[in-house]
Amino acid sequence: QGYLARIDELDRQLNSFITVDHKAALASAEQADQQRAAGNEAALLGVPIAHKDIFCTRGVRTSCGSRMLDNFVPPYDATLIQRFNASGAVSLGKTNMDEFAMGSSNENSFYGAVHNPWDTDRVPGGSSGGSAAAVAAGLAPAATGTDTGGSIRQPAAFCGITGLKPTYGRVSRLGMVAFASSLDQAGPMARSAQDCAILLNVMAGQDPLDSTSAAEPVPDYCTDLDAPLSGLRIGLPAEYFGEGLDATTEQQIRAALQELEKLGATLVDISLKTTELAIPTYYIVAPAEASTNLSRFDGVRYGHRCEDPEDLLDLYTRTREEGFGDEVKRRILVGTYALSAGYYDAYYKKAQQVRRVIRDDFMTQFEQVDVIAGPTTPGPAFKLGSKGNDPVAMYLEDAYTLAVNLAGLPGMSIPAGTADGCPVGLQLIGRHFDESRLLNVAHQFQ
Numbered sequence: 001q002g003y004l005a006r007i008d009e010l011d012r013q014l015n016s017f018i019t020v021d022h023k024a025a026l027a028s029a030e031q032a033d034q035q036r037a038a039g040n041e042a043a044l045l046g047v048p049i050a051h052k053d054i055f056c057t058r059g060v061r062t063s064c065g066s067r068m069l070d071n072f073v074p075p076y077d078a079t080l081i082q083r084f085n086a087s088g089a090v091s092l093g094k095t096n097m098d099e100f101a102m103g104s105s106n107e108n109s110f111y112g113a114v115h116n117p118w119d120t121d122r123v124p125g126g127s128s129g130g131s132a133a134a135v136a137a138g139l140a141p142a143a144t145g146t147d148t149g150g151s152i153r154q155p156a157a158f159c160g161i162t163g164l165k166p167t168y169g170r171v172s173r174l175g176m177v178a179f180a181s182s183l184d185q186a187g188p189m190a191r192s193a194q195d196c197a198i199l200l201n202v203m204a205g206q207d208p209l210d211s212t213s214a215a216e217p218v219p220d221y222c223t224d225l226d227a228p229l230s231g232l233r234i235g236l237p238a239e240y241f242g243e244g245l246d247a248t249t250e251q252q253i254r255a256a257l258q259e260l261e262k263l264g265a266t267l268v269d270i271s272l273k274t275t276e277l278a279i280p281t282y283y284i285v286a287p288a289e290a291s292t293n294l295s296r297f298d299g300v301r302y303g304h305r306c307e308d309p310e311d312l313l314d315l316y317t318r319t320r321e322e323g324f325g326d327e328v329k330r331r332i333l334v335g336t337y338a339l340s341a342g343y344y345d346a347y348y349k350k351a352q353q354v355r356r357v358i359r360d361d362f363m364t365q366f367e368q369v370d371v372i373a374g375p376t377t378p379g380p381a382f383k384l385g386s387k388g389n390d391p392v393a394m395y396l397e398d399a400y401t402l403a404v405n406l407a408g409l410p411g412m413s414i415p416a417g418t419a420d421g422c423p424v425g426l427q428l429i430g431r432h433f434d435e436s437r438l439l440n441v442a443h444q445f446q
């Protein structure tokens, strides 16, 4: 009730939710109370949670921030939603996001921009900006997000919360609307590393219905939170501290790293020479996969359909013209081009080869360090509208986050001071399936 009241009071200003169902939330909370009285001890029994509107929820509209799915009510729950329900969590509603998770500011939502609770003239980051703003403003104690190129870590950084993108394959993608299937991964967004660990315990694990989910055993992510950091080697890539990084942000990050040193970690200067390849590689691979994934929105099977189509071609073209926003169309155009006969080898195949080189670069560094650290973003949250007309300026926001997805690694953002009155995020990157270590470092720091 407290969270619902806070949503009623503050969300008109923040716009962090697309759908809130008071009645359903209260009924599910009441049910949790009864279960607790009956001795049920499920991990999240009665804990309110907000879900990014990219996860299919049975009987509850799942828009993915798009006009295309404004009328879409899924007949099934995503595996992640099923897992939260089974652990007793109470869903508060569905959070706002960039359309089809394409964006870094939440300004690409059909439902309007989300405002950053620290300064409502600024963006909350994207694409999981609704989840980040809701947690930061205390409208929910925790939320789910997805990260294809930074969409958990960047909004977590901009809103001063903790967010974790797990290793690719750690969390099931079944029922999560696909953007770029080889990069998409769901993860927790919360107020602390400990909360993220509790949430990841519920989310992680193989799903027989997602062939890309990993068979790797799932540890209890809370077990190692208190381990001391002595002997831990943290690599600082020179490329993450170079041109383009805001001076105050750099100061805050360096101060945070000194704290980690005091806690017993050793800082090691390293170089990730492939860093500058991440943006061009990602912006071929992600749009290519998006262009094929989004071909299913044809006005026939589900979602938006244009009025009175003249013929099949008119149905396709008008439905897609009306249903998709500008950024989504831009990605479909770029992706279709990169996959076309005659261009495939020059763009998509080349990008896949470079992707391998980026991954190998990380693997080599992880022979000498346990964790890689740096800023999550080049600076604090920017003003609403300030980059809206310049897609390239927006893409540069992802400079430090994209490579992690291309390499399939786990990455985390934790609050590390402020710059210009707004939060700064420290990014921690780990070896494949080494989420426990990231959570441990973050917990010790917090």
Ligand code: GLN
Pocket: 101, 102, 103, 104, 126, 127, 146, 147, 148, 149, 150, 151, 152, 179, 286, 398
């Ligand atoms: N900002 C990046 C993009 O627009 C990443 C988005 C994401 O991680 N979903 O593609």
